[in-house]
Amino acid sequence: MAQMDEKFYLVRSDVLPESMKKTLEVKELLEREKVTSIHEAVKQVDLSRSAFYKYRDTVFPFQAMVKERMITLFFYLEDRAGTLSNLLRIVANAGCNVLTIHQTIPLQGKANVTLSINTSLMSIEIDQLLQQLKKLDFVIRVEILSSGA
Known part of the structure; x- marks a missing residue:
């Protein structure tokens, strides 16, 4: 697809x-x-x-996103060595600060990761960040779960 x-x-x-x-x-x-x-x-x-x-997963209140400058991303990933560090490198290079990370135990070679990030110093647009993340070969899916606190 x-x-x-x-x-x-x-x-x-x-x-x-x-x-x-x-x-x-x-x-x-x-x-x-x-x-x-x-x-x-x-x-x-x-x-x-x-x-x-x-x-x-497609409509968000603008005020919350602007006010808090925080978004929560959901990832469905292939379980490979270094996937989380590669993911975090892309996020850090975009100028985001990681606030929380939650990763499930991998099942059948796949894992879910939820990442809350502060975007107040982000150097690129959110859609550009999402595109970079989606291009990673181990990322099966990435979605914005929420914005705001």
């Missing part, structure tokens, strides 16, 4: 489709622990679960 070049845009909320706005509401309810499940949150804002899953 060919990887798309991702680009990020700043869009006023009044032009966003209603399902994207509601996805942000669901994410906020979950983040603030106002609900105990995705099912409860989507029901509360009148959004289908499928719409939430479609948009949850």
Whole structure:
């Protein structure tokens, strides 16, 4: 499957489709622990679960990202010697500061890594960083999980 070049845009909320706005509401309810499940949150804002899953990893509140300058990235990696150090080298070369790292025990030669980074001194755009990370031969998938604190 060919990887798309991702680009990020700043869009006023009044032009966003209603399902994207509601996805942000669901994410906020979950983040603030106002609900105990995705099912409860989507029901509360009148959004289908499928719409939430479609948009949850693609729409983020701009204020949180700008204010905190922190993003959390999820990686699905092949388990090879040096993968984590190579990943961290790319992040450091982009001017990011690593705040947290969580790696699962590899199963069937694959591992999940979650990385929270401070981007306040980042020397490139986030989409450029993601493209560099996706080009690493051991990276199967990389996604932005969240932005903000």
